[in-house]
Amino acid sequence: MAPSEANGSPRLDTLLIEVVSSTGAHIGAAYLLSDDRQVLLMDTELGLPAPIARAWARIRTNDPMPIAVAVRERRLIWLTGREHLARAFPAVALTLPYHFAAAIAPIRTGDTVWGAFLLLWPAGRVSGLSPRQLDVIEDVCARVGKTLQQAAEVGRPISPAPLPRVLDLRPVRRQDPHADLVALDCLNRLPEGFCVLDVEGCVSLLTAPAADLLLSGPAELVGERLWDALPWLGDPAYEDRYRAAVVGRQVTGFSARNPEGQPLSFLLYPGLSGVTVRISPQAAARGPGHLAPDAVAGGERPPRVIALHEMLHLATNLARAVTAQEVADLVADHVMPVYDVQALAILTTTGGRMRVHASRGYSRQAIDEFDDRPMIPVAPARQLFDSREPEFFSTWDELRQAYPEAIRSDCLSAWAFLPLVTSGHPIGTCILAYDRPHRFGTDERATLTALAGLIGQAFDRARLYDAQHQLAQCLQSSLLPRTLPRIPGLDLAARYVPATPGMDIGGDFYDLIRLDDTMAAAVIGDVQGHDMTAAALMGQVRTAIRSHATAGASPGEVLAHTNRLLVELAPDRFTSCLYLSIDLRTHTACLASAGHPPPLLSHPGSPTQVVDTSPGLLLGIDPDAEYATTDLSLPPGCVLTLYTDGLIEKPGLDLGEAIANLAGRFTPSRGQSLRELADSLIEPAAVEQRTDDIAVLLLRDANNN
Numbered sequence: 001m002a003p004s005e006a007n008g009s010p011r012l013d014t015l016l017i018e019v020v021s022s023t024g025a026h027i028g029a030a031y032l033l034s035d036d037r038q039v040l041l042m043d044t045e046l047g048l049p050a051p052i053a054r055a056w057a058r059i060r061t062n063d064p065m066p067i068a069v070a071v072r073e074r075r076l077i078w079l080t081g082r083e084h085l086a087r088a089f090p091a092v093a094l095t096l097p098y099h100f101a102a103a104i105a106p107i108r109t110g111d112t113v114w115g116a117f118l119l120l121w122p123a124g125r126v127s128g129l130s131p132r133q134l135d136v137i138e139d140v141c142a143r144v145g146k147t148l149q150q151a152a153e154v155g156r157p158i159s160p161a162p163l164p165r166v167l168d169l170r171p172v173r174r175q176d177p178h179a180d181l182v183a184l185d186c187l188n189r190l191p192e193g194f195c196v197l198d199v200e201g202c203v204s205l206l207t208a209p210a211a212d213l214l215l216s217g218p219a220e221l222v223g224e225r226l227w228d229a230l231p232w233l234g235d236p237a238y239e240d241r242y243r244a245a246v247v248g249r250q251v252t253g254f255s256a257r258n259p260e261g262q263p264l265s266f267l268l269y270p271g272l273s274g275v276t277v278r279i280s281p282q283a284a285a286r287g288p289g290h291l292a293p294d295a296v297a298g299g300e301r302p303p304r305v306i307a308l309h310e311m312l313h314l315a316t317n318l319a320r321a322v323t324a325q326e327v328a329d330l331v332a333d334h335v336m337p338v339y340d341v342q343a344l345a346i347l348t349t350t351g352g353r354m355r356v357h358a359s360r361g362y363s364r365q366a367i368d369e370f371d372d373r374p375m376i377p378v379a380p381a382r383q384l385f386d387s388r389e390p391e392f393f394s395t396w397d398e399l400r401q402a403y404p405e406a407i408r409s410d411c412l413s414a415w416a417f418l419p420l421v422t423s424g425h426p427i428g429t430c431i432l433a434y435d436r437p438h439r440f441g442t443d444e445r446a447t448l449t450a451l452a453g454l455i456g457q458a459f460d461r462a463r464l465y466d467a468q469h470q471l472a473q474c475l476q477s478s479l480l481p482r483t484l485p486r487i488p489g490l491d492l493a494a495r496y497v498p499a500t501p502g503m504d505i506g507g508d509f510y511d512l513i514r515l516d517d518t519m520a521a522a523v524i525g526d527v528q529g530h531d532m533t534a535a536a537l538m539g540q541v542r543t544a545i546r547s548h549a550t551a552g553a554s555p556g557e558v559l560a561h562t563n564r565l566l567v568e569l570a571p572d573r574f575t576s577c578l579y580l581s582i583d584l585r586t587h588t589a590c591l592a593s594a595g596h597p598p599p600l601l602s603h604p605g606s607p608t609q610v611v612d613t614s615p616g617l618l619l620g621i622d623p624d625a626e627y628a629t630t631d632l633s634l635p636p637g638c639v640l641t642l643y644t645d646g647l648i649e650k651p652g653l654d655l656g657e658a659i660a661n662l663a664g665r666f667t668p669s670r671g672q673s674l675r676e677l678a679d680s681l682i683e684p685a686a687v688e689q690r691t692d693d694i695a696v697l698l699l700r701d702a703n704n705n
Contacts, residue, residue, distance in 0.1 A: 011147055012158065013167055016044050019117060019140040023133045026249050026272075027100075027120035030144075031059070031067060032160040033113065040067060040115065041160035046167040047120075049243055050200050053164050055095070065092060067116050070104040074113060076137070077104045081123040082446040087389075090453025093446060094315065099123035099248040105137050109145040115160075117141060122249035193279035201225045201242055210279050215258050226277075232259055238266075245270040255282060318458035322465045327458045328358030331430070335451065336361070339444065342435040343412060346420070346459060348428040349375055357428070357459075366409035376403050388426050390449050391417040392440040414438035416448055420456035427463070430455050484512040487520050489584045491702035493674035495682050497646075497694040507534035507575070508644045508695040509542055513549050518585040521549045521558075524642040524697050525577035525596065525619075537570055541619070545579065555579045555592035559619065559627040563594065566620035574618040578642055580632075587634045587701060592627040594619045597648065597655075600641040600663050601632070604670035608641075608663040639668045639677065640699045646692035647681065674698045 012030055020028035027047035031040040042057040061068050066089055070077045079085050079102045086093035101121045107114045117137065129137070151158045184205060187194050193210025195203055203221045211217050214230060221229050227239050233256060241252045245268040253267040263282030268275050321327045324346060332344050343361030347354050347370065356371045379402055393399040393415045399406050414434040419426050430452060440448075484494060494510055507527025514520055523545050527538045544565050548558045558579050566575060578599065580591035591599070593615040602608040616627040634640065648658040668677050678698050 012144060013044055013165070015140050015144050015147075016046060016117070017167060019136060020046055020119065022136045022140075023103075023119060023129075024126075025103075025119040025121050027118075027247065029053070029056075029118040029164070030107075030115065031118065032107075032115040032148075032158070033061075033071070034160070037061070040071060042164040043115075043160040044167055045164045047199060047246070049246055050166070052096070052243065052247070053166075057164050064089060066102065067104050067118055070106050070116050071113050074106050074108060074111075076106070076134075078102070078129060079104075080127065083442065083449060086446040086449035086453075090450035091315070093450040094454075096247070097443070097447070098244050099250060099442075101126055103129060103133075103137065105141050107141050107145045107148070109142075109149045112145075112149070114145055114148040117144075120247065125249075191280075195221070195226070195277050195279065196274060197226060197242070197277060198274040199246060201227060201239065203229070204274070210277075213258065213262070213264055213279050213281075215260065232256065241266075242268060242275060245275050315454050318454055321458050321462055324357040324459060324462050324466070327455060327462050328360055330458075331451070331455055332360035335432070339432070339448075340434065340438075341432045343410065343431075343433040345370070345431045345433075346428055346455075347431065361433070363410050369407055369409055373407075376405050376407075378402060379404055388419050388421050388424075390419060390445070390452060391415075392445060393417075394439050395437045411435070416440065418448060418452035418455065420452060420459050422456050422460045427456065427460055430459075481511055485514045487512070487514055487584075489518075489702055490520060490582070491674055491700040493678040493698045495678045495694070495696045497682055507538040508646065508693040509538045510642070510695045510697045511542055511546065512697070513546055515549065515581070518583065520582045520584065521555075521579065522582065522642060522697060522699060523549075523577065523579045524644060524695055525575055525594075526644045526646075526695075527575045528573050533570075534573070537566075537573055537575070540569060541566065541575055541577070545577075549579075549581075554629065555581055555590050556627040556629045559592050559594050559616070560625065563617075563619045563621075563625055563627075564623045567623040570620060574620045576618055576645075578613075582634070582699065584701065587636065589632040589634055589640070590629050591632060592616070592629045594625075594627060597643065597645055597659060599643075600639075600666060601634075602639040602641065602666060602668045603635060604637055604668060608666045608668075610659055610663050634701060636701060637670060638700065639674070641666065641681070642697040642699075643681070644693065644695045646694040647696060649692065674700060 016028055016030045019025075027045075029045040029048065030043050032043045033039070034041055038061055040059045040061060042053060045053045059065050059068055061071055066077050066079065066085075079088065081101055082093060082097070082099050085096075085102070100123050103117075103119045105117045105119075107116055117140070119137070148158055184207060187207045188209065190207075191209065193213045194205075194207045195210045196205040198204055202223060202225050204223075206218045206221055211221075214221070216230060227234050227242075235256075238254050238256065241254045244250060245252045249270050251267065251269055253265065255263060255265055257263050265280050265282050267278045267280075269278070318327065318330055321330055328344060328346050332341075335341060336344060341361075343359070343366075345359040345362055345367070346357045348357060349355070352375055354370055354373050354375060356367050359367055391402070393402065396408055396413055399415055410433075412433040413436050416432040418430040418432065420428040420430055432448070484492060492512060494512075496508065496510070507529060508525070509527070510522075510524045512520060512522050523542075525538075525541060527534045527541060529537075541562060544562045545558055548561045553561060559577060562577070566573070575594070576596040577594045578591065578596040579593075580589045580599075582589045591611075591613065593613045595615050595618040598613045598615075599611045600608050601611050611630070611632060613630050614628040617625045632640075643662075645655075648662050649655070650658065662681075666677075666681065678696055681696055682694065
């Protein structure tokens with residue numbers, strides 16, 4: 001006996017069929033909790049196309065999905081239709097863009113939850129569950145829960161199947177086995193073609209006229225998925241219409257051209273066992289849900305399918321957006337062309353006043369009219385106004401009736417106000433504006449409502465990122481020296497360039513320390529990481545180096561003392577550092593390196609040299625590490641360049657080669673301003689997309705120019 005038969009699964013199958021048939025649902029699925037109770041696994045399903053069942057076969061209990069919420073909160077969830085689904089669960093509405101009502105009921109005994117039932121009805125046919133339907137659902141859930149509990153108590157718990165098992169609700173056939181042949185003979189007499197597809201889209205019956213129109217016979221099609229057997233019907237738009245018929249129980253249709261160029265009309269009529277498709281020349285009348293003629297065959301994809309695929313792509317991109325303007329730009333790029341939107345803006349309110357965070361398509365004057373303006377009150381008659389619900393205004397008159405003090409900017413004529421809500425609290429509004437009156441259909445309202453959920457989450461992340469990034473940058477800038485000391489006889493220039501906007505901060509630092517009238521110390525370094533911890537640690541490194549330097553320690557001793565401190569403070573963070581002391585009287589320097597890129601030494605009229613150092617370990621690795629020193633002559637007029645690796649590193653480029661390239665293109669001329677030289681180093685790197693900060697410090701004996 002198979003394990004599924006031994007552990008009671010047939011009993012669960014029978015109860016699923018019972019609850020589906022008794023409540024009038026057309027689709028049902030049973031989910032069971034995994035052993036660790038962290039995942040809901042679809043054990044059995046009835047009426048779902050396999051691709052959809054596979055996509056929803058595994059749901060984590062902490063996911064923002066209706067079935068996960070039903071299990072977490074131990075309550076029945078009822079969804080009246082797609083708009084309701086879009087408001088409550090926007091991500092689900094985007095990936096299941098079909099019209100259906102749904103009930104999700106937890107399977108439980110006492111306080112123990114074992115799983116849940118999912119039931120679907122065609123949207124609009126049921127406004128709510130009747131007392132009888134509720135009783136049936138409650139009774140079946142209780143019986144399933146009891147079955148699961150009893151199996152667990154005797155040590156034979158019922159585990160979900162590895163893959164969802166597909167059940168069949170069709171009654172046992174008692175008619176003559178030749179009935180199919182009689183039906184086929186009758187249909188063959190009609191001028192239109194007919195074929196029957198099961199829930200998975202496989203052809204089970206095909207008439208002769210249909211074969212003629214499809215240019216393919218029963219031998220090639222029966223038993224095959226229509227979209228796979230006929231490549232010219234392989235566009236996702238066509239299969240999407242089929243799934244809409246199966247899931248939503250709606251008559252749908254589409255148009256396409258066969259390989260001979262003949263335009264055909266396909267009408268899909270859903271039923272208990274699948275879908276009957278009527279195929280006729282394009283001149284025939286179209287039914288409800290029909291796509292525009294040649295919508296796909298002529299190169300233009302149907303609007304609703306465009307929205308679905310574009311929204312899924314947008315959701316992926318929004319996950320990477322880190323600023324409010326990036327969020328607005330991504331939404332504008334993906335939504336404005338699809339819905340013929342002319343302008344978009346993201347607004348928030350602070351202290352009763354509106355602020356425009358980002359926009360696209362609005363004129364500067366329009367933005368100025370909105371920005372810092374008091375909130376526009378709603379009409380007194382609108383007592384049921386809810387700032388968390390979307391609003392759609394097809395004309396200027398409709399908007400003015402709702403908001404008598406509204407401003408009409410840029411002669412726009414229709415608007416969608418999409419509230420951005422996270423954790424149940426509104427954080428802003430996304431406005432979509434049209435340059436002509438616009439009727440918002442049910443599909444469009446539902447998709448835009450779901451879009452608002454995605455925008456809200458992305459905008460909330462962007463605001464949080466902006467706040468954290470500003471705090472981190474403020475911390476980092478406060479730890480870097482605002483000005484470097486002026487030391488007679490020493491010319492210097494410093495530059496610090498943060499990473500590409502949108503990236504995290506780093507721990508790059510530099511400093512110049514006056515030791516006495518003729519001695520100075522210069523330091524440059526890079527703390528591992530791109531966060532506030534790196535910035536804070538950078539400040540501690542600078543303080544430690546300055547303290548040991550002013551106490552008279554040699555370059556090697558300065559790094560050794562700082563290294564021991566870092567091992568204690570942050571054993572999981574490492575720092576590269578280059579420290580040198582400069583004797584302006586003898587025109588010499590002594591340097592020590594802790595794994596830092598070597599400095600460059602430039603003599604006017606001669607090629608720039610890479611200074612040969614003896615780098616020790618990075619700071620923070622070995623408390624007993626020692627750092628050798630290198631003596632260096634600084635002839636009159638030479639330029640010593642210190643830098644961090646952000647200036648030279650590129651993906652796929654060897655570090656030694658990158659340093660050599662930098663030296664090859666850096667050719668200071670006699671008397672050239674160090675500021676100009678610093679800019680010439682920074683400019684090529686500044687125009688590139690970088691993930692690391694850049695620090696540069698240039699030094700020259702000013703008495704020998």
